[in-house]
Amino acid sequence: MAYDKFTVLTSTAVPLPTDNVDTDQIIPARFLKATEREGFGDNLFRDWRYDVEGNPKKDFVLNDPTYSGKILVSGRNFGSGSSREHAVWALYDYGFRCVVSSFFADIFKNNCLNIGVLPVTVSPAFADKLLDTITANPAATITVDIPSQKITLDSTGESESFDINQYKKDNMQNGFDDIDYLLNMSEEIDAFAASK
Amino acid sequence: MEKTTLFDKIWDAHVVKSVPAGPDVFFIDKHFIHEVTSPVAFLNLEKRGIGVKNPSRTVATPDHNVPTIDQDKTIKDKLSRMQVERLRENCAKYGIELHDLGSAHHGIVHVIGPELGITQPGMTIVCGDSHTSTHGAFGAIAFGIGTSEVEMVLATQCIMQSKAKKMRITIDGVAGPGVTSKDLILYVIAQISAAGATGYFVEYAGSAIQSLSMEARMTVCNMSIEMGARGGLIAPDETTFEYLKGKQYSPKGEEWDKAVAHWKTLKTDEGAVFDKEYHFDAADIEPMITYGTNPGMGIKVKGNIPTTEGMEGSNKSSYLKSLAYMGFEPGEAIKGKKVDFVFVGSCTNGRIEDIRSVASYVKGHKKADNITAWIVPGSREVEKMAHEEGLVKILEEAGFELRQPGCSACLAMNDDKIPSGKYAVSTSNRNFEGRQGPGARTMLASPLTVAAVAIAGEICDPREVFQN
Numbered sequence: 267m268a269y270d271k272f273t274v275l276t277s278t279a280v281p282l283p284t285d286n287v288d289t290d291q292i293i294p295a296r297f298l299k300a301t302e303r304e305g306f307g308d309n310l311f312r313d314w315r316y317d318v319e320g321n322p323k324k325d326f327v328l329n330d331p332t333y334s335g336k337i338l339v340s341g342r343n344f345g346s347g348s349s350r351e352h353a354v355w356a357l358y359d360y361g362f363r364c365v366v367s368s369f370f371a372d373i374f375k376n377n378c379l380n381i382g383v384l385p386v387t388v389s390p391a392f393a394d395k396l397l398d399t400i401t402a403n404p405a406a407t408i409t410v411d412i413p414s415q416k417i418t419l420d421s422t423g424e425s426e427s428f429d430i431n432q433y434k435k436d437n438m439q440n441g442f443d444d445i446d447y448l449l450n451m452s453e454e455i456d457a458f459a460a461s462k
Numbered sequence: 463m464e465k466t467t468l469f470d471k472i473w474d475a476h477v478v479k480s481v482p483a484g485p486d487v488f489f490i491d492k493h494f495i496h497e498v499t500s501p502v503a504f505l506n507l508e509k510r511g512i513g514v515k516n517p518s519r520t521v522a523t524p525d526h527n528v529p530t531i532d533q534d535k536t537i538k539d540k541l542s543r544m545q546v547e548r549l550r551e552n553c554a555k556y557g558i559e560l561h562d563l564g565s566a567h568h569g570i571v572h573v574i575g576p577e578l579g580i581t582q583p584g585m586t587i588v589c590g591d592s593h594t595s596t597h598g599a600f601g602a603i604a605f606g607i608g609t610s611e612v613e614m615v616l617a618t619q620c621i622m623q624s625k626a627k628k629m630r631i632t633i634d635g636v637a638g639p640g641v642t643s644k645d646l647i648l649y650v651i652a653q654i655s656a657a658g659a660t661g662y663f664v665e666y667a668g669s670a671i672q673s674l675s676m677e678a679r680m681t682v683c684n685m686s687i688e689m690g691a692r693g694g695l696i697a698p699d700e701t702t703f704e705y706l707k708g709k710q711y712s713p714k715g716e717e718w719d720k721a722v723a724h725w726k727t728l729k730t731d732e733g734a735v736f737d738k739e740y741h742f743d744a745a746d747i748e749p750m751i752t753y754g755t756n757p758g759m760g761i762k763v764k765g766n767i768p769t770t771e772g773m774e775g776s777n778k779s780s781y782l783k784s785l786a787y788m789g790f791e792p793g794e795a796i797k798g799k800k801v802d803f804v805f806v807g808s809c810t811n812g813r814i815e816d817i818r819s820v821a822s823y824v825k826g827h828k829k830a831d832n833i834t835a836w837i838v839p840g841s842r843e844v845e846k847m848a849h850e851e852g853l854v855k856i857l858e859e860a861g862f863e864l865r866q867p868g869c870s871a872c873l874a875m876n877d878d879k880i881p882s883g884k885y886a887v888s889t890s891n892r893n894f895e896g897r898q899g900p901g902a903r904t905m906l907a908s909p910l911t912v913a914a915v916a917i918a919g920e921i922c923d924p925r926e927v928f929q930n
Binding site for chain 1: 478479481482483484485487489498499501502505510512516526527539541542544545548590591592605606607608609610611613614617618619620621622623624626656657660661687690692755756775776777779780783873874875882892894895896897900901
């Protein structure tokens, strides 16, 4: 369904300097049993966030009140594994609108763009820079600008441009999803199916 | 004429329209759904006030969360029951074919699709499950999608997708005894890493691939996603046609001849260019096992866990975090490590050939006392064959517990969970932290290796356990 428009976001960020964060970590399978898209944020990173008794693990970043924000900066190969869109629902529901990494898994990236979470791919060096800065200075903000396709570390002004295709860019800025587009070309799809 | 790959041929034939500076509007021939990733898609259709465009192109089965005992009774877990009931309601409401619990063709979606002949060469196939890549074994473009895309397919029979880059992985030569298709793919993933094929669609080729059975090809394609690929496929050949002939949904009579004639054209042209190519020699491949928390962390069973030499930064810290989770040290041998559970099943290795392989190995032996051994057929059909062929008796005599079909301990959505801290050697596809239950430690291996481990009670080389 349609989501909130996304043009420019300035926010503090949460550092998660771990590589290969798979979608089973983002939301474990046992929490996929809902039949509605509600409340997944409570179980975001469940097994890293809570012990088996349900007590918060102090050393996990989401339990550290020092860090907060709408941007998650992570290690390499974020979102690998299962195609569960619930992983993105959990991030969105928790309050993240943007994930930054030097490398994303394909299906996860698609799922993000389909529900209005922006995946920003940066160079490994810039990812390290962002991680170091926000870890040392939790008040440091990052600005993600879709129209100019630019991500900036505000405290130093260092920035990088990122890729997003024009179609998805328009969608994000307008809060549109793919299904609106597809429903509008129903006749073309019918004609194609008939010709097969 | 331009030389094209198998992937190009199928992809290009399914593009309804290319959006300028955007993805392709991509037509889907077959859509599989299950209880976990479909309910929100149906809910959204209702919110939009639209229906299912072409119900005959979608097939459903509950597999992810279902119990593997007492399937004839009401599902005890309330949330699981609600998901399965919602699937039933949605299928009834929109006229979608459902292979329900207890029915003759119930099973894991990626096992029943091929078994029924629904999966055919040249098709585009999607499902809200990343292991949809399994169906690529038939020379189809098959990949996993998110729930938003499930909704798109239900509503329009299309999704918006950018065409992936093309990779070919060629494995020539002959694998030694005790080396299965699971070892081939675990070896490939260990070579190119768990992210090495991200952005690509993989074609598997070479004599070692061509000599595989359909079941074995499915194991290979199934794990394409574990190196990051959207999917993997293998050109159809006589093995494919032989498998499909006479299946319930396969074309019949003249239609069959026409279909086979078309399927024979589905191959990569000589001289077609891939964005990336890898070549491996099957003779270099030995029985494999994973030691870490992603499927790229695999070594030969006789090998040592890599040291941290040459690693730095988040690479090193992530590696050490992974080994700490597993309770292993860099540099130590994996052989001889004590194991608590073995699991044979899943869309990777829950087919009849896998069960035959385990049964032939454990026949006349008993599992070790420290091992709990679960065997979960991929479908009712597999279960039935296992009974008819006398395999169940052999397995039960060896101390294996046979359960009813489903995804089971592969992702532990039901009660089939490995307890925290325990070690499981599993024929499934993912060794992520907590994948088989919170705190569970998973090592991935072939059915043959799992059989050997069950008997030995510890990590061992299947070539050394039995001499029979």
